[in-house]
Amino acid sequence: MAGSPRRDEPSRDQPRRDQPCPDQPCPGRDPGLQPERTRLAWRRTTLSCTAVAILAGRQVVQHHAPGPVVVVAVALVLLVWIAFMAAAHVRMRAMCDSRPPVLSARTALALVACTCALAALGAAILV
């Protein structure tokens, strides 16, 4: 049974619907894999944001008696992190297209606002 293909397995000639081209490269696919590289750049950026959020969270965990300002600031850092992830996720979904549209300025500004908010909250934690 191991060698013979199962009945419900799609044959080689008929590609499955959800994977339009399993063997052949997609006709519209960029040979330089630009959308994939951009998607990975987004992934790296979300990882950087996560590292900052974890450092902020460490502040509360390590502190013996964190004050209300620190707790609220770290909670806001978590919200900012979620917003960052959501914006990045929407853009990464757009990267599934072989010809993704230009990044919207709203997304870019949202991410910059998130970064500035993290800096401001870092200053609030400091005080």
Place this chain on the structure above:
Amino acid sequence: MILTDRLRSIGAGVRLWFTPARVREEGTTPDYRFSLANERTFLAWLRTGLALVGGGFAVDQFLPRLHDVLRVTFTVVLLVGGALCAVRAVNHWVRCERAMRRGEDLPASRFPAVLAVAVGLLAAAMVVLVAVGWTR
């Protein structure tokens, strides 16, 4: 006079961030690969900003024996630097996108050089302070 011109150009630049449709009206849409490369550059600058913000958090948390004034100074400098980097990222991204649409040269900037010198000086100062042990 020069100052007002400079302020006006900064104001026009900031307006450009919030009115991307105006950028899209000009020129022709460049090859999508150039736009994606511009986007990756934007993300790289954003990561630089995030790294500086994270550095600020790290100085605050991992150098507890550093003198309070110094610790706060380093942290604030790093946090402000991170925020500046992020703002610069979106500014440069919009200006590059516009230049590509118009078929102009990409904008030159002295920001990378300034940032490199600032980070170098900051790192050197940090090494000296931690090595000398100027602590409480």
